Amino acid sequence: MIPFTTVEAAETSLGRAMTWAEALWFRYSRSTPDYCLCFQSFLILFAAYTLAPLPLTLLELCAPSKMTPPYKVQSKVRLSPVAFLRCYKDTAIVLLLLTFGPLQLVAYAALKVSGMRTGLPLPSAGEVAAQLVVYMLMEDYLGYWFHRFLHSEWIYDNIHYVHHEFRAPMGFAAAHAHWFESLVLGFAAFISIFAVPCHMITCWLWFAIRGIAGVEIHCGFNLPFSPTKLIPFYGGAEFHDYHHHCGGKWNHSNLAPLFTFCDYIYGTHSVYRNQNSSIVKVHSYFRHLTPFYIHVHQSLFLLKCTMQIYEIIKYFSSRRIQLILIWGKKLVDPKAGKKVREYLHFRYVLQDLFS
Numbered sequence: 001m002i003p004f005t006t007v008e009a010a011e012t013s014l015g016r017a018m019t020w021a022e023a024l025w026f027r028y029s030r031s032t033p034d035y036c037l038c039f040q041s042f043l044i045l046f047a048a049y050t051l052a053p054l055p056l057t058l059l060e061l062c063a064p065s066k067m068t069p070p071y072k073v074q075s076k077v078r079l080s081p082v083a084f085l086r087c088y089k090d091t092a093i094v095l096l097l098l099t100f101g102p103l104q105l106v107a108y109a110a111l112k113v114s115g116m117r118t119g120l121p122l123p124s125a126g127e128v129a130a131q132l133v134v135y136m137l138m139e140d141y142l143g144y145w146f147h148r149f150l151h152s153e154w155i156y157d158n159i160h161y162v163h164h165e166f167r168a169p170m171g172f173a174a175a176h177a178h179w180f181e182s183l184v185l186g187f188a189a190f191i192s193i194f195a196v197p198c199h200m201i202t203c204w205l206w207f208a209i210r211g212i213a214g215v216e217i218h219c220g221f222n223l224p225f226s227p228t229k230l231i232p233f234y235g236g237a238e239f240h241d242y243h244h245h246c247g248g249k250w251n252h253s254n255l256a257p258l259f260t261f262c263d264y265i266y267g268t269h270s271v272y273r274n275q276n277s278s279i280v281k282v283h284s285y286f287r288h289l290t291p292f293y294i295h296v297h298q299s300l301f302l303l304k305c306t307m308q309i310y311e312i313i314k315y316f317s318s319r320r321i322q323l324i325l326i327w328g329k330k331l332v333d334p335k336a337g338k339k340v341r342e343y344l345h346f347r348y349v350l351q352d353l354f355s
């Protein structure tokens with residue numbers, strides 16, 4: 001709560017006139033206790049998890065099936081309204097009852113001890129940006145190791161399997177997790193604020209960014225015009241989608257929540273890199289050669305039919321019997337033996353080709 005009741009008293013304390021942002025904050029927080037401002041951090045996080053997935057959810061549910069594949073990471077998967085509803089319901093119950101409740105008991109006290117400010121002056125844009133960059137880097141590093149720990153055998157079988165229920169994730173799946181995982185991640189969000197204390201406004205911004213980034217990496221759409229494409233080393237939806245698609249406790253690939261450099265440094269992105277590059281190569285090869293490939297495929301089909309007809313004629317003309325006789329002669333006639341080997345080799349090649 002701001003310790004001034006009037007604008008004049010606040011400006012006297014500042015030694016200057018308030019900016020429009022400071023005047024807005026003064027009006028909003030003047031009569032609001034600090035623990036209520038702290039509680040609003042959770043509301044912002046919950047609102048981000050609820051509202052941010054809605055546009056792409058509506059797109060997937062309502063758009064014609066031909067519209068989404070160019071942007072959908074797993075283009076053949078189309079989730080049902082029931083799946084969306086169940087995911088959101090489970091997430092909301094875990095977040096509201098089992099995560100935010102216990103966090104409320106300690107969050108305000110922890111933030112007060114850390115030195116978080118709620119008064120005036122407000123931080124400058126540069127200070128806010130620098131703190132957010134630090135929070136994102138800390139979140140990414142801690143999140144990487146925590147996620148790696150979640151993929152150990154017992155922890156995965158009993159806790160992290162819930163988050164991997166959706167092999168084709170959706171925005172609502174960002175917070176779809178076991179209550180223990182949600183609780184630990186909730187505490188982790190405060191670690192960076194505790195290490196680098198900030199203003200409550202920065203905390204709100206950080207929670208909003210954290211929620212939206214979580215939704216973005218789970219949304220299942222790789223949008224070419226997403227502003228996150230401009231962020232260096234940002235993983236994005238395609239990067240995390242691969243982690244869900246491959247699934248399983250032994251999938252130690254693409255573990256970092258935001259950026260790609262932790263996976264690069266600790267060698268947990270090589271499978272994705274190799275597979276992704278080979279998939280891209282094959283895809284681009286066939287995309288450019290599709291008409292040619294169709295002609296080749298049709299020609300091979302005709303050749304296969306011709307060979308089958310030839311086999312039938314050959315059988316009835318006792319060709320096989322003649323070849324057996326030639327095979328018998330090979331011990332005494334090397335030229336006859338060579339013919340048999342050539343014929344058999346030709347057959348094996350054809351069998352491999354058409355099987």
Ligand SMILES: [Zn+2]
Nearest residue numbers: 147151160243
């Ligand atoms: Zn995982």
Ligand SMILES: [Zn+2]
Nearest residue numbers: 163218240244
């Ligand atoms: Zn995930």
